Amino acid sequence: xxxxxxxxxxxxxxxxxxxxxxxxxxxxxxxxxxxxxxxxxxxxxxxxxxxxxxxxxxxxxxxxxxxxxxxxxxxxxxxxxxxxxxxxxxxxxxxxxxxxxxxxxxxxxxxxxxxxxxxxxxxxxxxxxxxxxxxxxxxxxxxxxxxxxxxxxxxxxxxxxxxxxxxxxxxxxxxxxxxxxxxxxxxxxxxxxxxxxxxxxxxxxxxxxxxxxxxxxxxxxxxxxxxxxxxxxxxxxxxxxxxxxxxxxxxxxxxxxxxxxxxxxxxxxxxxxxxxxxxxxxxxxxxxxxxxxxxxxxxxxxxxxxxxxxxxxxxxxxxxxxxxxxxxxxxxxxxxxxxxxxxxxxxxxxxxxxxxxxxxxxxxxxxxxxxxxxxxxxxxxxxxxxxxxxxxxxxxxxxxxxxxxxxxxxxxxxxxxxxxxxxxxxxxx
Amino acid sequence: xxxxxxxxxxxxxxxxxxxxxxxxxxxxxxxxxxxxxxxxxxxxxxxxxxxxxxxxxxxxxxxxxxxxxxxxxxxxxxxxxxxxxxxxxxxxxxxxxxxxxxxxxxxxxxxxxxxxxxxxxxxxxxxxxxxxxxxxxxxxxxxxxxxxxxxxxxxxxxxxxxxxxxxxxxxxxxxxxxxxxxxxxxxxxxxxxxxxxxxxxxxxxxxxxxxxxxxxxxxxxxxxxxxxxxxxxxxxxxxxxxxxxxxxxxxxxxxxxxxxxxxxxxxxxxxxxxxxxxxxxxxxxxxxxxxxxxxxxxxxxxxxxxxxxxxxxxxxxxxxxxxxxxxxxxxxxxxxxxxxxxxxxxxxxxxxxxxxxxxxxxxxxxxxxxxxxxxxxxxxxxxxxxxxxxxxxxxxxxxxxxxxxxxxxxxxxxxxxxxxxxxxxxxxx
Numbered sequence: 001x002x003x004x005x006x007x008x009x010x011x012x013x014x015x016x017x018x019x020x021x022x023x024x025x026x027x028x029x030x031x032x033x034x035x036x037x038x039x040x041x042x043x044x045x046x047x048x049x050x051x052x053x054x055x056x057x058x059x060x061x062x063x064x065x066x067x068x069x070x071x072x073x074x075x076x077x078x079x080x081x082x083x084x085x086x087x088x089x090x091x092x093x094x095x096x097x098x099x100x101x102x103x104x105x106x107x108x109x110x111x112x113x114x115x116x117x118x119x120x121x122x123x124x125x126x127x128x129x130x131x132x133x134x135x136x137x138x139x140x141x142x143x144x145x146x147x148x149x150x151x152x153x154x155x156x157x158x159x160x161x162x163x164x165x166x167x168x169x170x171x172x173x174x175x176x177x178x179x180x181x182x183x184x185x186x187x188x189x190x191x192x193x194x195x196x197x198x199x200x201x202x203x204x205x206x207x208x209x210x211x212x213x214x215x216x217x218x219x220x221x222x223x224x225x226x227x228x229x230x231x232x233x234x235x236x237x238x239x240x241x242x243x244x245x246x247x248x249x250x251x252x253x254x255x256x257x258x259x260x261x262x263x264x265x266x267x268x269x270x271x272x273x274x275x276x277x278x279x280x281x282x283x284x285x286x287x288x289x290x291x292x293x294x295x296x297x298x299x300x301x302x303x304x305x306x307x308x309x310x311x312x313x314x315x316x317x318x319x320x321x322x323x324x325x326x327x328x329x330x331x332x333x334x335x336x337x338x339x340x341x342x343x344x345x346x347x348x349x350x351x352x353x354x355x356x357x358x359x360x361x362x363x364x365x366x367x368x369x370x371x372x373x374x375x376x377x378x379x380x381x382x383x384x385x386x387x388x389x390x391x392x393x394x395x396x397x398x399x400x401x402x403x404x405x406x407x408x409x410x411x412x413x414x415x416x417x418x419x420x421x422x423x424x425x426x427x428x429x
Numbered sequence: 430x431x432x433x434x435x436x437x438x439x440x441x442x443x444x445x446x447x448x449x450x451x452x453x454x455x456x457x458x459x460x461x462x463x464x465x466x467x468x469x470x471x472x473x474x475x476x477x478x479x480x481x482x483x484x485x486x487x488x489x490x491x492x493x494x495x496x497x498x499x500x501x502x503x504x505x506x507x508x509x510x511x512x513x514x515x516x517x518x519x520x521x522x523x524x525x526x527x528x529x530x531x532x533x534x535x536x537x538x539x540x541x542x543x544x545x546x547x548x549x550x551x552x553x554x555x556x557x558x559x560x561x562x563x564x565x566x567x568x569x570x571x572x573x574x575x576x577x578x579x580x581x582x583x584x585x586x587x588x589x590x591x592x593x594x595x596x597x598x599x600x601x602x603x604x605x606x607x608x609x610x611x612x613x614x615x616x617x618x619x620x621x622x623x624x625x626x627x628x629x630x631x632x633x634x635x636x637x638x639x640x641x642x643x644x645x646x647x648x649x650x651x652x653x654x655x656x657x658x659x660x661x662x663x664x665x666x667x668x669x670x671x672x673x674x675x676x677x678x679x680x681x682x683x684x685x686x687x688x689x690x691x692x693x694x695x696x697x698x699x700x701x702x703x704x705x706x707x708x709x710x711x712x713x714x715x716x717x718x719x720x721x722x723x724x725x726x727x728x729x730x731x732x733x734x735x736x737x738x739x740x741x742x743x744x745x746x747x748x749x750x751x752x753x754x755x756x757x758x759x760x761x762x763x764x765x766x767x768x769x770x771x772x773x774x775x776x777x778x779x780x781x782x783x784x785x786x787x788x789x790x791x792x793x794x795x796x797x798x799x800x801x802x803x804x805x806x807x808x809x810x811x812x813x814x815x816x817x818x819x820x821x822x823x824x825x826x827x828x829x830x831x832x833x834x835x836x837x838x839x840x841x842x843x844x845x846x847x848x849x850x851x852x853x854x855x856x857x858x
Contacts, residue, residue: 025577029577033572135723137573145570147462147744273705273726276702290449290564291733291738292731293728294564294725296725296726302721304720304721305720305721308578311577312577315573315577
């Protein structure tokens with residue numbers, strides 16, 4: 001059996017996990033998958049990691065490009081992250097004729113077209129299972145077991161940090177700041193939590209997923225994105241009262257007018273399978289015309305889970321080098337338009353802080369009617385110390401453009417102090 | 430692009446679904462997967478199906494062996510079922526040098542060793558995704574994305590008929606007979622429901638799953654199997670009272686003393702992800718050393734879902750013929766022993782019907798203590814019209830052999846009318 005030589009760039013938590021798996025399971029992988037994987041070069045700018053991971057001077061280097069240039073290396077594993085030097089490395093590795101495995105969602109959601117085209121032109125493998133669902137196998141099943149289907153939607157909980165925070169906000173009534181502090185203390189959120197809490201991580205993942213599922217190019221810039229910073233415990237409590245759970249959903253639907261794609265806090269029925277996906281777990285839910293509904297659940301982050309997906313990709317890339325079938329990246333030949341968010345039609349929940357006096361409900365109702373928004377239910381709660389009242393609305397299906405225009409007007413009403421929240425409601429039927 | 434010619438044997442609901450997908454998505458599959466699938470022969474003993482499916486005399490035949498013998502056919506799809514003629518057909522197809530796709534769980538759980546060895550010796554593909562989870566991709570992910578892991582367990586709800594019945598027994602308090610009648614009326618259960626309600630279907634599936642997950646041969650005969658016929662609504666209600674849900678679980682654990690494998694009604698925590706898998710849905714749950722917990726959820730049966738998995742396999746077999754990597758069936762090289770059920774250690778729930786008089790609890794407690802079974806909790810309910818009382822026990826972890834011996838003695842006590850039920854409790858931590 002000819003050994004397949006691996007060059008690894010980036011020895012952070014995921015890279016460390018990859019080194020560990022290649023050591024712990026080398027013989028199992030030979031036995032079960034029929035490939036002999038050998039880590040021949042490994043790069044990181046932090047030299048301290050070499051000793052921690054037991055990598056000698058023959059393997060370790062501080063220069064990632066030296067890994068790519070090494071003629072021995074068959075498969076380059078990029079775990080640097082970001083769209084800067086990682087972009088150069090992936091392009092250079094493909095140009096050098098190496099198969100590439102990466103976990104870099106931002107890179108693929110931004111430069112996917114260039115990277116896939118180059119890999120395709122050179123007949124090289126580019127694999128990226130860890131970029132979407134951490135350890136959850138999703139791209140593999142999509143390009144293998146479920147190829148017989150046309151999918152109408154893909155959605156999911158694809159960010160563990162925010163799902164942990166939302167779970168705590170729901171179960172313990174924590175506010176955003178307290179939940180974030182707790183997630184940071186536990187190592188589930190980074191010091192700068194922007195990519196997670198503002199939804200960009202989820203947006204990159206749904207861009208990649210939608211590209212694969214609908215076979216049409218979707219990039220990060222195509223995804224209207226709203227995070228969970230403005231979610232109040234009050235909204236989560238109201239949701240529970242009416243049978244809903246609030247999750248940060250990444251959604252993509254194939255509609256007659258194009259791909260509807262977005263990331264935002266969403267009220268979903270408390271009984272839906274996705275509603276019980278709690279803590280740092282992630283889940284991806286799909287609907288195909290023959291297979292029906294599918295859900296893939298698991299750890300969306302964490303060193304072990306992501307490393308598992310990376311090594312799965314390395315195994316496949318190695319089998320391909322031994323004469324197997326190339327990975328199908330995204331052929332993306334269907335060229336579907338991206339639908340404007342204004343054209344979304346769904347139900348909406350919103351909460352107003354209003355003056356507690358006669359005529360408020362009527363004034364708001366008039367504006368809604370003017371914008372063709374029809375109300376399904378309304379909850380009004382008692383007056384607060386400052387003479388204000390809280391009113392919660394749930395609408396029937398309405399157009400996003402209409403609801404936004406209506407709320408802009410409602411915000412200007414004398415009797416309205418503020419629009420405290422707006423959350424989209426998805427029944428996921 | 431060289432067309433890949435498909436021969437299909439068996440035009441029942443799944444076979445009909447396959448014909449439909451090959452028609453509906455032929456062009457999509459060319460575009461997305463790069464293979465041109467052509468159905469050139471199709472066999473069924475029921476000639477009425479040919480017209481229903483639009484199959485002309487050039488394609489249709491009543492002789493399955495004619496499909497196998499046709500030199501044009503590259504891939505044989507066996508959807509006949511059972512271990513009789515289907516066994517002969519699969520062997521003959523492999524001997525004729527054809528790749529084989531099948532959904533036949535009973536066949537693989539019984540004759541897997543012979544079939545995999547023959548396919549391996551001839552360098553041919555044998556694929557069987559639909560045999561385990563219906564439409565749920567599970568064998569694909571196991572042999573691809575998650576190959577980096579050593580799995581310690583695989584378990585799941587793998588029979589839609591019984592899961593539908595249990596859901597109705599739980600939600601509406603139906604008894605077994607009423608739930609079965611309802612399932613039959615809805616087409617979810619067959620006229621002879623034995624394979625489903627007595628657990629044999631689930632046993633075949635867990636035998637295949639355990640073989641793949643632990644890389645060691647497990648056959649149908651290795652699986653102690655108990656169905657749901659004796660489950661009473663009372664037990665389901667008691668389970669709910671103590672925070673559990675009753676599911677027909679198929680489980681396999683890798684232990685130091687071999688593979689622990691079994692199918693039986695099981696109390697699982699109501700908050701576990703598997704507990705909310707309701708109706709005809711199925712789910713398979715795995716724990717790997719790096720990836721952690723994974724769950725795959727979807728439709729376990731139904732024409733569309735199973736046909737989706739079959740066509741996924743056909744696509745892979747076709748790609749392999751074009752120069753791809755062979756499917757890894759089960760190399761099954763690890764030769765782990767199967768652990769005797771008597772050596773199982775878990776918690777047990779059981780319900781006794783006893784005489785309502787002094788000394789009963791003490792007498793039962795003495796027998797349990799004699800057999801090293803220690804009690805965790807006990808619920809006693811009021812006397813019935815005939816002077817009997819019902820007592821429900823939950824034990825601490827005990828050995829199966831001990832609990833069975835204890836119950837045999839308890840059954841003989843003067844004060845005990847009957848052991849109404851015994852259900853294993855799994856906390857799935």
